[in-house]
Amino acid sequence: MSGTSIAGEATEETLPAMIVAAEKAGKARRRVNRGPRVPVWAIVVLTLSAVYFLLPLYATAVYGFSNGKHFTLQPLWDGLGDPGFQTSLRLSLFYSVLTTLLALAVVAPTAYMVELRFQRLRSTIEFLSILPFVIPPIILVVGLSSMYGIKSPVNLLASSWAPVLLMGGYFILTLPFTFRAIDNALRAVDVRTLTEASSSLGAGTIRTFMKVIVPSISLGLVSAALLAFTTAMGEFTLAALLGYPTFPVYLLNVNGWQPHMGEALVLVSFLITWAGVIALAAVARRTPGTQVVRGGPM
């Protein structure tokens, strides 16, 4: 297989891979002094979409950094100093990180075992993993609260198990992304042969998974982590209806009575998410062997 081809278009869809690809393209451009001319329509499309995406951001910034009359950073300082902001953000981060860890810890071994031993179950698992696309969060939340809510005999909400309820919900919501990202990465490497090689060298299943499989699919794991994290950070329906004052819930409330401050905080949340994305992408880029996904002998 040639070093330039990208095996498994699947990983390409995911964010870090896109970043890597963009970098490659950037390098290629630098190497060739005068590359092919960029067609006009490409510039037009790019400009239009840039406007479409950046305009709201700009509007948010203009509105957020203003007191109704002129430019000021006061709403931002107000927001950052607001105890509600801090607690809700902490709550969101808490749930997002835990959801991410849970997703990785559950989905990666599951997908590995499916790939290795239970190929027959693959279509079933795939179907289960996309259910959240079919069943909207609102249905999920109704189901969850009648099953584990205040009126249920298994009232998790009022118990110390309450965090588990939201995490479980988030876990389900992120499944379509996490399973796909990890499964694609697994399929891009020859899991069965690698496992057999490891096994012939004396390693058991757990060691093989941790030392051989996990590092080989690190890019997929990073994608999965990213997707799980951002999904959980931005989730509103579940949190609001189950009564968790997470950051998105807080933002909506604030927007009602302090709109300038709310908009300023929207920008903050935007930056936080992006910081996370970039940090994970940086991790992905430094992982050795990730290139193998596209250049190995298999």
Next chain:
Amino acid sequence: MSRLELIGINKRFGDQIAVSDFSLTVEDGELVSFLGPSGCGKTTTLRMTAGFESPDSGAVIVDGVDVTDLPPNKRGMGMVFQGYALFPNMTAAENVEFGLAVRKRPAAERQTRVAELLDLFGLARVAESYPHQMSGGQQQRVALARAVAIQPGVLLLDEPLSAVDAKVREELRTEIRRMQVQLHITTILVTHDQSEALSISDRVVVMSRGAIEEVGTPTQIYAEPRSAFTAGFIGAMNEIPVRIVSGAGGVVERGGRRVTAPGAAGLVDGDLAMLLIRPELLEPLGSTGGSLNGDLTVTGRVEVQTFLGATTRLLLAELPANPDDRSVLPAARRLAVDVPSATAGRWPAGSELAVRIPVAASRVIADGTAIQPGGHA
């Protein structure tokens, strides 16, 4: 370092028989090749030996201990896979070290051992490279070094050279043999490249349709194949129809000539049989006729010349010496005759050529056992 016994192994996948009644003993330090056409069960047999598949019946025994039910990671066998299966996230050195780390060897010992092995396989320069930064030949060597690092009792190689180019393949196979002899490792090499099997094995197992067709030293397999399958599979082989005149005396007849031929003894009088002879053993007699004591001749027209380097292969369509004969005995399909390239100019396409068949170097087998290799695959 171990004696490996495979006893009466059977394996089916669904209703397809992959391996049937396979029994073989590989002696301590011996290199045995499994040779056969695609789908004949070589890989399946190897995988059962390694423990990746379990046989439906039969046993795998190492040094007298039954390991049939042991998982692969408890068998202490080294394996090299067709696609190398190097760990992509580890350098060459880390790949080689993996098995030692699993065995919890002290760090110092691991390092010396890894360095030794990288040296032995000429890999010192790429010790810190990742698999995707290495050439196919280098990756192959790492795979070998990794398998050998754990000092396996038995080394299993599944077409280890099929993914490298012809020149590297020849180099590496010699290297494998050198290493195998030096470390005295009991080894099974799966291949469908006959020259690979013949050049570096102590013994060759010819397989067909999941069963052992024949086991022998490379010389035996090449010079005295006991089955038509082996004969046809190993190298080019001419099949010339003859009639058994006397099974008791081992006498056959062709074109009115009667000769005593090896292998004819015991066949049924009057039956058709096949006389097998290699192209390089046929001798041109000149433009026509001529015959020699105890040998047969065939006359034909040269159809094609194929240049093979030192020799040139002439494809001969037989001209019936005697029209009556034809009704009795089918003509040889086409005869391949290898001549030194320097003299090949004497027999251009369209010319007539008579060749002597040195019967003593041939072998007669009953007709009907002749199977075209690969024809059933």
